[in-house]
Amino acid sequence: MGHGAIEAPVRCAVVGYGAAHVFGRAHGRWIDATPGLEWVAVCDRDQERLEAAREEFPGLETYESVTEMLAHADIDMVSVVTPHFTHAPISIECMEAGKHVVVDKAMCLSVAEADAMIEAGRRNGVMLAVFHARRHDGNFRAIRQAVQSGEIGEVFHIELSAGGFRRPRDWWYSKKALGGGAFYYWGPHAIDWVLDLVGERVVGVNGFYHKLVWHEFDQADQTRAIMRFENGCVADVSFSHVAAVGKPLWRILGTKGGILDTGAGGNQGYQEEITAPPGGSFQMVQTDGEERVETDVPYLESRWLDYYIGVADHLLEGGPVPVTGEDGRRTIAVFEAAERSSQSGQTERVAYEMEAGS
Incomplete structure (x- = not known):
């Protein structure tokens, strides 16, 4: 359901202006670049970060607590x-106050939390959208276009891998209770890409988690999820801090060819740019019988702004939510199934995947 009753501009706040990746700043700039949206407020517990926001964007209202912001700021939406x-907890507090919410990836830590967030949105008649904007990376846009146009036939096998051999950084991402586990760093992008690319229900997940080297941290050193889809496609997604030998980012096999992509330059400019020009290419092989043709396919433009354009279209015109809470919950449910499987040694089902209408 759309929320076309709102009038432009939709007044938006950003909660979180941390220095590590400056994602809050990136969200604010994308919001301000979107017709129909206006960035008016920022909230952070750190006074130094609020001062940084005021220096770069003098017109912003600043708040030290979400509760204070919700009580005093004239806003319609919170990122x-x-x-x-x-x-x-922050998303639910904002929705209970009648605000639309965009929540960054990973959506949350558990399916139970995702359920509570989705219910809060329904109960209060507001939007809950999950920020999976990396669907708009130039390399993924080009890969999806090639797959959807049938360039390599029916896709039956996907490998997606990232990481290296390095000690995790000592910060909240590396604490399982705060970040969710090793898969929750890069994994939300990867699982969302695969779910979006295949477009089928997941019928089972096998997970493999290894804890072998970095014992000062309480999360796995390597995580792997093998997903089997209703149409028979299999996707193998892994993230590692103990991979001394690397792999390409993408390896995709189809009945008429395949795709190999290192990902180099695929999202160059992310966080700093509103959009970015193509930054590389992937290798595509097409087959005709035993003959094969190899082509370097240029990446497309990275269009991260399209996410917030979709948010504005939903709120002002009643268009679809760009990534719904239910979409975000699928990624979290795959993580949970993979971890259960790593412990049980069995294939695990994914919460909600096989229910009617999911």
């Missing part, structure tokens, strides 16, 4: 750009 363990 939550804070550590994962705070996503659910």
Whole structure:
């Protein structure tokens, strides 16, 4: 359901202006670049970060607490750009106050939290959208276009891998209770890409988690989820801090060819730019019988702004939510199934995947 009763501009606040990746700043700039949206407020517990926001964007209202902001700021929507363990409570507080919410990835820590967030949105008649804007990376846009146009036939096998051999950084992402686990850093992008690309229900997940080297941290050193889809496609997604030998980012096999992509330059300019020009290419092989043709396919433009354009279209014109709470919950449910499987040694089902209408 759309929320076309709102009048432009939609007044927006950003919660979280941390220095680590400056994602809050990026969200604010994307909001301000979107017709129909206006960035008016920022909230952060750190006075130094609020001062940084005021210096760069003098017109912003600044608040030290979400409760204070909700009580005093004239806002319609809140973008939550804070550590994962705070996503659910902050989002729910904002929705209970009648505000629309965009919550950064990972949506939350558990399916139970995702359920509570979705219910809060329904109960209060407001939008809950999950910020999976990396669907608009130039390399993924080009890969999706090639797959959807049938360039390599029917896709039956996907490998997606990232990481290296390095000690995790000592910060909240590396604490399982705060970040969710090793998969919750890069994994939300990866699982969302696969779910979007395949477009089928997941019938089972096998997970493999290894804890072998970095014992000072309480999360896995390597995580792997093998997803089997209703149409028979299999996707193998892994993230590692103990991979001394790397792999390409993407390896995709279809009945008429395949795709190999290192991902180099695929999202160059992310966080700093509103959009970005193509930054590289992927290798595509097409087959005709035993003959094969190899082509370097240029990436497309990275269009991260399209996410907030979709948000504005939903709120002002009644268009679809760009990534719904239910979409975000699917990613979290895959993480949970993979971890259960790593413990049980069995294939695990994904919450909600096989229910009617999911």
